[in-house]
Amino acid sequence: MCSDEFYALGKAETQCLGMPGLPIAVVPHPVAKLLPDEVAEIAHNVVDEVIRLWQDDPEDLRAEFKEKAPPTKSRLRYRSMFDGNFSAPDAPERVNGPDDLDGVNRLFYSRGWTDGLPIIPPTPERYEKMLGDSGVEPSELLARIEPRQGEATVAKVAINGVMAGCQPDHLPVLVAATKALGQSALNLKALNTTTHPCTVLALISGPITEAIDVNTTYNVMGQGSLANAAIGRGIRSILLNIGGGTPGILDRATMGTPAKYSFCFGENLAENPWGETLAMERGFGAEQSTVTLCGVEGPHNVNDHYGKTAEEILQTIGGTMCSPGLNNSYLGGEIMLVLGPEHAEIIHNDGFSKADIKNYLIENAFIPAHVLSEPQRVIMRQYVPERLMADGDEGARIAMSHDDIQLVVAGGAGRHSAVIPSFGNTRAVTEAIET
């Protein structure tokens, strides 16, 4: 049972789960804004269909719903995933395409295989070069990528890496990231289908950041670094072509975010005054290269040029974290704090450990009462009642435990840091990178 805007998602799910003929009853979208008597009306209008789907001949229903195309009110920008069959078990490993760059891009774009920007044609030669002489087994299955549960083999990861502009020395990071995508704690199915504007951030740590020139300093979340841009883009390509995250079909993001093109950067251990990266805090050694994936929004800057103490800067940071519009406000979950090196130095020199930072934010960072609407308080009472102070009349905490706050140091000179809110119902996952 769903609204018509989500029928395509439901149909795709039935295919992914091996039951393409599963009946789906549909009501008009949207349901969320309806008044009670309007909800009663749509229930009344659909109950006969529900009874039909319950009692009709199962083989007739199965045939009907296998063929039924998703209804849509607007023209979809991208070709439906239900057209063509490049994901079938007997799909060819190679497809025929034009010999020129423009032609390949028109073809791949029309099939919904790109992010809208030009891709590097994945010729057999480029694919073989990507695999190199690493000895990796192309048929090795790394993970099944939600929501389509497409098989992410080393080969498919390499192909998408080529398209994204990755170099061969980026492949180990993509392989590790793909394994991480399969970890259940990440909740990738939700991340790749939600209306929330989240993406998968790839945070790289350890010696590989220097070895493959991952940017950890100036403009760390921006453009300019081949490794940052291509690896992040490669992950997006995997989410699209293996996971099925096509915008407007399975990827239901209402607004989206530029971070969905690519979001990848490195931890700046050299300028981390505590000498411990997030990866090290999560149990990996300093000499172990890792990639940590987080389901997050784009970054929110924290500009504090005038705070001179840890508490003054953390007050600004805490205030930036506390927005009622974040998923974290009513779902809880992790928020990443990326301290610029200058803020990190001030906070550290004021005697604050990482635990002290977290304790300060837990105690002092709360969403003020005057921005908490009653409907927001209702949903917070349901999901996170412990966060409401005086039932919301004194505000709501944004973090309750150390696990809710991830501390990273990255960026260049300047009195800026960044807050990266998460989807809420997701936990960061880390994989070791094998080179």
Place this chain on the structure above:
Amino acid sequence: MARELMNPCGIVANEDAPLAPRRQIDGKSDAGAPVVIGLFSNQKANADLFMDNMESLLTQRFGNVEIMRGYKAASVPAEFSAEFLERCDVVVAGFGD
């Protein structure tokens, strides 16, 4: 001229499982064992209220049904209780927004 390009799409299994058999019941006159209908809400806005209405409509229409309610939190995978899985003859599950 054409050339070969590698297919970037991940293979997806294409099972086609049959649907469960249906048991026909007639309005208020059916005297057999009750049909157990599961109504599963994803607790998005108005989902619970919609299922409340569905429960009322189905029990008004059929005299021999038993309704079981199930719920999941938003944006997490559904988990069904053993009783829900064992007892329900049919399930109406809400998804999406």
